[in-house]
Amino acid sequence: MKPAQCKPGAYASLLPGTRRAGIVATVSAVVCASSILAISPASAAVPAFPDNLVVFPDRDFVTIEGYQDRVGQTATVEVTRPNVGVIGSARSEVAAGDVAFEINHPGGVCWGAGTGVNVTPDIRPGDVVSIKFDGEAASAGEAKVQDTYVTAASERSGNTVTVNGYLGNGVSPDQLEQRIIEPALKDTGVGRRDVRALPGPLTPSDNGGYSSGLDISGNTFTATYVFEEQAAAELAASAAGARSMAWELTDVDGNRQGLTISEYGEPGGPGMGGCPNGPLQSGPAAPSNITAANVAGGIKLNWKPAAAIPGTPAITGYRAVAVGKTETLNEKEEIGKRISGAGATGTTITGLKSGEQYDVFVVGVSSVGETFPAAHAVPQTDSTAPTVSASPNGLTSPVPQTVTLAASETGSDIYYTVDGSDPVVSGGGLGDQAIRYEGPLNITTTTTLRFAAFDPSGNVSQISEATFTITNDPVPAAPAAPTAVAGKGTATLSWNAPNPGAEGLSISEYSVQAYTLDGAAFGAARSAGTATTFTYEGLAADTAYQFTVKAKNVNGWGAESNKSASMTAEGDIVAKAGPDQAVARRTTATTVTLDGTGSTTTGATYLWEQIPTGTTDPNKVTLAGATTLKPTFSLQVFKYPMTNSPLTFRLTVTAGGTVKTDEVRVTPVPDRVTVSSAQWKSGDFRISGTGSVIGATVTVRVGGPTGRSLGQVAVTAAAAPATGGEFSLRLRNAAAGTTNPGSIYVESTVGGTAGPILVTNR
Incomplete structure (x- = not known):
């Protein structure tokens, strides 16, 4: 697995780092390690950190975070409603930076971009938002919209502000958080643009300025904030869009994945100009594949029935009109028909003026209106006979066959017989045994099909024939490869x-x-x-x-x-180097045992060797017992230029002059490290982050992965409720330097690396 090209996430502050209600989580997570994220098997579809899906159902807005190993690739995002189907979709290219792309938000793309599903979905709890990349069958991540929201505006009594809300049965209280966003709070004792409440009693914020707690009872919650200043309480109470936030899961490193952010009072629908309406404001789709043919007595129309976009009102029928091309006193003749039923496939408009030419327009009809603009068709005078074909076109089979008949012209009527008679007789009439084709035919016995088609203008095809011999002696299917x-x-x-x-x-x-x-x-x-x-x-x-x-x-x-x-196939002399291994790096050297059990034992000698990756191999190890069946080596703590690439070992077995070899790979599994914050001002440089292995030592470097070391710091256990570990390094005065270093790299003694990370000015 190649190392991720990681970037800070726009909603990284929503990830671990919150110690208690009110603490601002500062994780702008950068993870660059060849490791595998372990998450709950029941939620395996949720993206693996640092990738994430963030859904704002009130604004019908989705943010795609991470996926930086996919920069330049095009992804399709779909919103699926159980028992309904896809109610919204969009395509966009993954960009480099904090956010891969956004949908229905300024700077992003509209719903329907690149997919043709031109409706802004009304995203609701229970809907599933998924992302899939071109050329891949499997989803690259899914997030279920969590059933939680604020139920009323914030209330204030003195310095106390309360926010009430709802959480559905499927929402884990441990994954719930309530926040109030108000940028003006930065100028109060709070010192930040938001305040936060976590499940539990009133607890002071580590940053000061307020205490908060979140009480959950059944399907309701109450967030309580007690501010030290009345001005801060007034700002919080009047802030718009109080949030209820819920995550699907927390992974083994404490990263919270699959986020729903419900915002009280925020309107849904198009999030920017040019985006399509929501489902209750969107007119129905028009039928497709419309053909219009001049026939005796009028214009015959055929079409493929329209399909309503899931989540929009059902199509109830169609309206078809013929509009004359002659204009008199600013008026044109119009005549048409209304057709009931979503499954209707056409009509014939009659009563038209002799000698007049017409344009034809067809719309779908639903409870919210009609298609706009209408689908346009120009009537054609057709004298060319259609053709008709069968698929399959006759064969001998041990089992019944399903046969499909198709005409070359849309709207053609197909007739067939199964007794060998002609479906069409002299003069263009139907044979006595002709049957109108309505859909695929199930041929269960030996049968000769004869078939012909009439196009919308009445032209008739030649009669075709296909014979199916059904032996009814089926044999087993081919097994899959053994x-x-x-x-x-x-x-x-x-x-x-x-x-x-x-x-x-x-x-x-x-x-x-x-x-x-x-x-x-x-x-x-x-x-x-x-x-x-x-x-x-x-x-x-x-x-x-x-x-x-x-x-x-x-x-x-x-x-x-x-x-x-x-x-x-094995011979008399066998070399078996054992199965490949994945070995977790640790804070101390780790002993790894290779296993040649299964190799020849009688009269045999053994030699294990590491296969180097080049003239100098940074992962070179020393084998102990290299001439035994089970040698060992020490997987040392990590230090650049070491890598986490697989180590390959060859076992050579020699017996009676015969030599056999086999190879095995040992892949080191590193920890996961992030940089949460890297801030500099003259004489003061602060770096903080997280690590998945407590006790690891992190080295911070400037000027590249081999650059000058700024210092080392241990990863210590994070304070509850956060999980995993954290580190913090502060350099003062000369050690901090007089200029911003630009970017830094970090490496852990347990193999995790991250960088480059941009250092910001304080």
Whole structure:
């Protein structure tokens, strides 16, 4: 896993670092380490720190944080409502910086950007916001909108301010926080733009200026603030948008992920000019694939029914009008029809003036209005016959087939027969046995289909024919490729049972076939009975093979599976270096044991060697017992230029003049370090951050990862309720320097690194 290219998060102050109500969390988290985030399995879809999804449901606004290893890639964000579907989406490119991108917020993109779902979703609790990158099937993160909000404006009594709110049954009280935002509070004893209340009794803020607490009872909460100054209380009580904030989870390092920020009194809908309306202000979609044909007596229209955007009112029907092109006294003739039902596929407008030419307009209709602008079609006079095809176009099959008929012109009517007669007779009339095609046909017995199509102008296609021979003797499906584990002249294979062919059938036996890597079949196929494991014997030693499996039922053998991965059968002399290992770095040297158990033991000698990455390898170790089956080495504490790249070791087994080798990789797993704040003024330089391993030593450097060390500091346990560890280094006078160093790097003795981190002026 490549190191993350980490940046501070815009909402990093919402992450760990809060010691008690009122303490401002200063984590602007930068994490640059090749490590894996451990989170609750039940919430595996929530992004892993430093990536995060922040949802503001009252403003229908979403912030995408992090994803700095994806800079330049395009992502799609979707809002999905259970049992409804996607109610909003947008695409944007990930930018470098604190925020990857935002949706429905000045400086960001509108809902519907790049997706065509042109509605600003009314985001509600229970909705799921997800992000997916182009070319990837899996989601890169999901956040469920938490069911919590402030229920009334803030109330003040003297220096005390209270805020009441609601939390749903699915919201964890431990992940709840209430905040009041008012920039003018910076000029009071509070000293910051916001005040915060965490679950628990009134507790003084570490910064001073107020005490706060959050009382939770059932599905309600009350945040109480007691200010030292009445002016601060007045500012807090009059501030707009009091917030209820809830996270889905806290990871093992104390980072809070999947954030919902509800803001009392904030309006929803478009967050900036040019963005689409919300669902109750958006007219319905128009039908698509509209065709208009001049026919005897009028204009025949066909279309594909419109689909309402999930979350918007249902489409109830359509309105189609023909507007004459001749204008007299500023007037044009208009005539049309209203069509009920969202599934309608067309109409014919009649009563038109002979010799007049018309434009046609079609709109969808819902409870909030009609499509704007209307979809436009120009009637055509068509004399070209359509064509019609079947898919599949006839075949012999052991099982029933689903057959789809399609005409070349939209709006065509297709007719077919199954008795060999013509669906269309001389003069363009329908045959006695003609059936109108309404959807895919299920062919269960041997059948000859004959079919033809009429286009909207009445032109008729030639009659086509397709014969389907259904033998009704299905064989099993091909299994998935088996897995193969090498033994001495053997391979132990396993696979999953495939579909036996049809309901009521069962698999009676399997056949396993070995192939050499040149594709030649090796020996005879071996029957494996009804078991889904089999040991294939008689393989040539030290030879690579691949294997297939096929299944049999009463009707015969099914198709072979794909070939397994290549496997080399063992010979008399075997070298097994053991499974790859991931070893967590610690604050002291860690002993790692390699395991050659399974290698040849009789008359054998062993030699373990580390395979260097170059002429100088910063991760070079010394093996103890390199001529035994289980040597050891010491994984030292981290110090640049060491890396967390895998260490590769080769085991050489020699016996009776035969030499065999095998390799194993040991990957160091580092801690996770962040820099929360790096602030400088002449004579005073302060650096603080977090670390996932208490007791680690962090070195702060200037001028690059190998630059001058400014100092070292230990990671100590963070004060509750925060988890994990924290560090703080302060340099005074000459040590702080007379100029801002620009950027710094940090490295931990447990392998975590971060940087460059921009140093700000105080």
